[in-house]
Amino acid sequence: MSTSVVAKRKEKPDAPVVPKMTDKMRAWLAFYIDRTNPLTFFNKTQSALAAGYKSKRRNSLEVVGSQNYRKLKPLIDQWMDTEGFTEERVKAKFLTLIDAKEVKFFQKDGIVTDRREVDAIEVQRRTAVEMGKVLGMYKKDNEQQQAGMQSLSDTLRERLQARKQQELTE
Helix, strand or coil: CCCCCCCCCCCCCCCCCCCCCCHHHHHHHHHHCCCCCCCCCCCHHHHHHHCCCCCCCHHHHHHHHHHHHHHHHHHHHHHHHHCCCCHHHHHHHHHHHCCCEEEEEEEECCEEEEEEEEECHHHHHHHHHHHHHHCCCCCCCCHHHHHHHHHHHHHHHHHHHHHHHHHHHC
16 A cells, blocks of 8 residues: 655745736836825725726726725735734824824914914824724724724723813813
C-alpha cells in the first residue's frame, strides 16, 4: 500500500486576494486613496469620474464606484491598515474631533467687544458622518457595522453627558 502526499499551497493569511484590474480600476483606486485630493479621497463616484469612466448619468458613475469598491475592498483594507486607519485610531480621532471648539468674535461698530470659545457643531457633525462612512458603518444590512455605529453613538452620548455634568458643577 502506498500513501500519497498531497502538497498544500501555503497562503499568507495577511495577503489580500487581488482581482484582475484594468487600467481604469488602477486609476480609480489611486484616486480613491489619494489623501492629497479632497475631491476624490474616499469618494467612490468622484474617483470613477477622475479615473476616466464616462457616463451621461451620475447614477452610472455611482454604480461603477461601488462596484470597484467591492472588487478592490481587500486592497483598500490593506492600505487602510498600512496607513494606520484602524478602527481604534479612527475612534480616537473621532473622539478628539467630536470635542472640536471654535472661537466666535462679537463686535460692535467694527470693534471686537467679546470673544467666546464654543463647540464647533458643524465640525463635530461632519466628523461623525465621515468617520462612520470610512468605517462603513452606514450599511443597514450588516449587524456588526450597526453595532459599531451604536458603540460610537453610545460613547458620544456618554461624553456629552459627562461634559454637561462638568459644566453644571463648575
